[in-house]
Amino acid sequence: MKQIHINTATPAQPQSKVMIIYTGGTFGMAHDAKGVLVPFDFGLILEHLPALRNLSLNLTVISFDTPIDSSNIRPTHWQQIAQLIYEHHHLQDGFVVLHGTDTMAYTASALSFMLPGLQKPVVFTGAQLPISEPRSDARENLITSLEIAAAKMNGKARVPEVCIYFGDELLRGNRSKKVESMHFDAFQSENYPPLAKAGVKIDYHDAVILKPASGVELKIVSALNTSIAILKLFPGISDTSVEAITTIPGLKAIVMETFGAGNAPTSPSFLQILKTAIEQDILILNVSQCPGGMVVQGRYETSKDLQRIGVVSGGDMTTEAALTKLMVLLGIGQANLITSPLAGEMTNS
Numbered sequence: 001m002k003q004i005h006i007n008t009a010t011p012a013q014p015q016s017k018v019m020i021i022y023t024g025g026t027f028g029m030a031h032d033a034k035g036v037l038v039p040f041d042f043g044l045i046l047e048h049l050p051a052l053r054n055l056s057l058n059l060t061v062i063s064f065d066t067p068i069d070s071s072n073i074r075p076t077h078w079q080q081i082a083q084l085i086y087e088h089h090h091l092q093d094g095f096v097v098l099h100g101t102d103t104m105a106y107t108a109s110a111l112s113f114m115l116p117g118l119q120k121p122v123v124f125t126g127a128q129l130p131i132s133e134p135r136s137d138a139r140e141n142l143i144t145s146l147e148i149a150a151a152k153m154n155g156k157a158r159v160p161e162v163c164i165y166f167g168d169e170l171l172r173g174n175r176s177k178k179v180e181s182m183h184f185d186a187f188q189s190e191n192y193p194p195l196a197k198a199g200v201k202i203d204y205h206d207a208v209i210l211k212p213a214s215g216v217e218l219k220i221v222s223a224l225n226t227s228i229a230i231l232k233l234f235p236g237i238s239d240t241s242v243e244a245i246t247t248i249p250g251l252k253a254i255v256m257e258t259f260g261a262g263n264a265p266t267s268p269s270f271l272q273i274l275k276t277a278i279e280q281d282i283l284i285l286n287v288s289q290c291p292g293g294m295v296v297q298g299r300y301e302t303s304k305d306l307q308r309i310g311v312v313s314g315g316d317m318t319t320e321a322a323l324t325k326l327m328v329l330l331g332i333g334q335a336n337l338i339t340s341p342l343a344g345e346m347t348n349s
């Protein structure tokens with residue numbers, strides 16, 4: 001990985017230290033001399049963004065050797081990002097991760113579970129338009145993310161959690177979903193309020209920001225188990241399709257996306273396929289296809305049987321949070337913790 005240092009306050013002493021981890025995505029594209037879009041050279045960031053000088057930061061920029069479109073992100077990349085944060089946690093005031101928007105909610109969710117005991121901000125951001133474009137959202141997203149990563153209250157980090165800053169809102173990472181591929185407000189967190197809103201100033205909503213438990217040290221959990229499938233139900237889904245998923249060799253868990261408040265067909269053959277899978281120790285986690293609200297098994301006739309056969313309620317978790325939490329918990333052999341809130345990803349019901 002390439003590393004550079006930039007003192008935006010030169011010749012004065014910077015006030016805060018922030019590490020930028022550049023993974024790729026639309027954000028970092030700029031036109032080269034021939035007008036072709038190529039990854040942006042971070043050594044030139046002060047020329048692209050002179051406003052950075054007002055932030056007085058000591059920046060360490062670490063770039064992936066080959067910046068990637070986030071559709072190519074894999075758990076090995078999450079492990080690299082987690083390792084960098086873990087190693088530099090005591091040296092930096094905060095971290096900004098520049099990442100493609102397509103899978104940003106998955107990476108942010110994964111990191112929130114891989115770094116228990118986090119005490120510094122990890123702010124994910126990106127852009128819908130490359131930094132080289134005149135109307136790009138990259139500049140505002142980066143500057144505000146840096147300001148949030150450096151923000152302190154009573155000498156401590158103001159937002160000590162993994163979050164996503166995009167289009168004027170700071171959202172909890174493991175509550176976020178990408179909902180928009182064209183407009184600048186690309187992310188939504190239906191089930192949890194924004195942690196901050198940026199306008200003329202940044203308004204922090206301190207009451208909803210996670211507070212690190214006192215005396216807890218940062219740990220890293222990087223053993224991820226990816227033997228998981230997502231089963232999205234739809235009216236008319238065949239038993240053959242469902243069974244093709246539940247019988248995947250080596251499968252450990254299924255995130256089942258159900259209708260509304262956790263409802264599914266009541267057909268005996270469908271339920272029998274799920275029951276057989278559960279009897280073979282496959283964990284089936286029920287999350288809703290609705291971006292807002294929560295699964296309440298037993299509320300309707302159409303979810304009573306799921307509860308009876310041992311499908312586990314995912315409450316108000318997003319699919320992204322459910323999937324990455326399962327990867328982490330299966331990795332450490334503690335899948336039984338799936339219904340416990342670990343990093344603010346679900347409402348304790």
Ligand code: ASP
Pocket residue numbers: 024025026027068069070071099100101102103126127128
């Ligand atoms: N395809 C791009 C990515 O996720 C889109 C973006 O960066 O917004 O890497």
